[in-house]
Amino acid sequence: MSETIRIYGRTEWPGIVTAEALVSPKPLEGFTNVDPARGYTTERNHPLFKVSFVDKVLVYPSPRGSGGFMAYGRGRLPAAFIHTEGCPLSVAAAACAHIPSMTDFERDPCEVIETGDIVTVNADEGWIEVEKRG
Amino acid sequence: MKDIRLRDDEKRMLQGEDGIVAQKSMEWLVEMAQIAGAEELVNLDGTGDFHSPWTTMTVHHEITFDELKALADAGGHFKIPTFANKSPFLEESPIHGWEHCNMCAKVDPACRRHDDPDAHRDFMHDEWYEVYRKLGMLQSHSCANYLVSTYPPTLGQHCSWNESSAVPYCNAVLGARTNIDGSFATCYLGKAPYYDMHVTENRRATVLVKSDRLIQSNIEWDVLGFAIGEECGLAVPCITGTAKPNTTQFCKLNAGMNTGGAVRMYHIPGSTPEARTVEEAFAGLAPKRTVVIGESELRATYEKLNYHKGNQVDMVYLGCPHLSAVDMMLLARKLEGKKVKVPLWIMTAPWLYSVARDQGYLEIYEKAGAHLFDGTCMSAMGGVPEGVHSIAVDSAKQSYYISGCYPDEQFDVFYGTQDDCIDAAITGQWRGEWR
Structure with missing residues (x-):
């Protein structure tokens, strides 16, 4: 059986979803550095450059840059936002997207979750469950 | 999501007793506060700006043109001095100089040209601004309103701005307090979610930044800003080892820091108003970490920017x-x-x-x-x-x-x-x- 880890955090936007994780090792930047129509980052030098986040649980450490970060919440959307730390940029993205969103976890989700893990986000009850791949 | 504590006037607005525009604005503020984990709203006494003509940039709480016009006709007005951020959305065409733009408006489905007089007239969205001016908006259309507003907020005033390069100017350079949340709602109601940079404890430095190269030219400030942003993320840095920045250099530092990261507040003891010394910047506490951004880091950042x-x-x-x-x-x-x-x-x-x-x-x-x-x-x-x-x-x-x-x-x-x-x-x- 694969290992399952549950961690608790703070809900930004409610909802329950299970999907594959896409983990960004670097902060994400919006404005012109995200393409909402295609659902990927266009930020140069970024490990997720042109990697689709559509329908994935998008896990990232923190937002950076312009107020145009909210473009992550427009157009083609991830299944959920999971991030280590937040600021008004991630607030605006959650307000745009209205998809399950959580932050402020008891453990850093970027250290617990790897790309390809299956993550259940239960933002109604304030936890995520990570099923490690393999 | 927790309920937030609302004052009596805020409850009235939420219930629609002050009209549809106040109600929709309050719904938006409450939603943002809940997402942010804020417990209450703060009454603004400074200034605001937002990207216009639309009101929230989301589909969920947008106030319609007809609702705004009815508000203006009934004598409504912004609660705080309110400025227009950059040129009208979505086209963001130049106000002047447009005839020299050899390009189409890339957001326009038909890709009409910026240098076409008829298209330019449409891109200015004058019908909206006629209403906005009546509501009291100062139509400055700049990312750097702090340079032209003739009315900067004063030390400690609570504001609601919306431009990444401007937010650190408000917080760090002026010592006023803002999150990047300027919208029609915050400016019209004169209220914003009370969290992040509105709260004194969050404005203290947490990371000490040192440089082994004296930062004094414009490009040094610009590169330093981006490097600090990448290194500090959401932290509040206390920057040492620099000459005294002038206004141009503050602008460059701010733009760099809030692009490379999300640095919306910082201290330069001796130059910024909230801390005269390093000790004061950290409120007597020890830095969580010390970051050296020296010659090699600056060079690496410069190369990354090329x-x-x-x-x-x-x-x-x-x-x-x-x-x-x-x-x-x-x-x-x-x-x-x-x-x-x-x-x-x-x-x-x-x-x-x-x-x-x-x-x-x-x-x-x-x-x-x-x-x-x-x-x-x-x-x-x-x-x-x-x-x-x-x-x-x-x-x-x-x-x-x-x-x-x-x-x-x-x-x-x-x-x-x-x-x-x-x-x-x-x-x-x-x-x-x-x-």
């Missing part, structure tokens, strides 16, 4: 953030008697366009073959003029955003000093390097 294969420069862009009157005077001095070989765009705030004209700078720029624009920027316009495949800029922020517009093709970005950029405009070649 993103090109060849050396051919197709155009040059100066003015991120929008240039001040002094910046334009200094630039006119450099361009007088010169002739550019490739397009040189100079960007300022609309309220300074007439200053540039009256002072004679506009004539100097045009004689040199350059053009003055205002209210927008290349990244905001979503790309560059037709036939341009490379651009030289003197702004880390503009460098990092313009390449995002061209993920599918080779697009060269040259980054360096303003002098290197002017040299590139005259020669069509990039000869800049980290010095």
Whole structure:
């Protein structure tokens, strides 16, 4: 059986979803550095450059840059936002997207979750469950 | 999501007793506060700005034109002094200089051109601004309203601004307090979610930044800003080892830090108002960590901001953030008697366009073959003029955003000093390097 880890955090936007994780090792930047129509980052030098986040649980450490970060919440959307730390940029993205969103976890989700893990986000009850791949 | 504590007037607004616009505005503020984990709203006593003409930039709480017009006709007005951020969305066309834009509006489905007079008239969305002016909006259309507003907030005032490069100016340089949340709702109600930079405890430094190279030139401040942003993320840095920044350098530092990271507050003891000493910046607590951004880190950041294969420069862009009157005077001095070989765009705030004209700078720029624009920027316009495949800029922020517009093709970005950029405009070649 694969290992399952549950961690608790703070809900930004409610909802329950299970999907594959896409983990960004670097902060994400919006404005012109995200393409909402295609659902990927266009930020140069970024490990997720042109990697689709559509329908994935998008896990990232923190937002950076312009107020145009909210473009992550427009157009083609991830299944959920999971991030280590937040600021008004991630607030605006959650307000745009209205998809399950959580932050402020008891453990850093970027250290617990790897790309390809299956993550259940239960933002109604304030936890995520990570099923490690393999 | 927790319920937030609302005052009696806020409850009334939420229940619709003060009208539909107040109700929808309050719903938006409550939603943002809940997402942020804020427990209450703060009454604003400073200034605000937002991207217009739309009200929230989301589909969920948008207030309609008819609702705004009815509010204005009934004598409604913004609660705090409210300024327009950059040129009207979505096209973000220049207010002046548009006739020199050899490009279409990339967000316009029909790709109508910025230099088409009929399209330009539509892109200004005058019908909305007639209503907004009646509601009290000052139509400044700048990312750097702090340079032109004639009404900066004072120490400790609570504001609601919406521009990444401007937010640290409000917090760190002026000592006023803002999150990047300026919207119609915050300005109309004079309220914002109370969290992050509104809260005293969150404004203390947590990371000590040192540099082994004395930071004193404009490009050093710009590169330092981006490097601090990448290193500090959401932290509040206390920056040491620099000369005293002037206004241009503060603008560059702020734009760099809030692009490379999300640094919306910082301290430079001796230069910023909330901490006279390093100890005061940390409120007597120890730094969580110390970061050295020295010669090698600055050079590495400079290289990262350069993103090109060849050396051919197709155009040059100066003015991120929008240039001040002094910046334009200094630039006119450099361009007088010169002739550019490739397009040189100079960007300022609309309220300074007439200053540039009256002072004679506009004539100097045009004689040199350059053009003055205002209210927008290349990244905001979503790309560059037709036939341009490379651009030289003197702004880390503009460098990092313009390449995002061209993920599918080779697009060269040259980054360096303003002098290197002017040299590139005259020669069509990039000869800049980290010095």
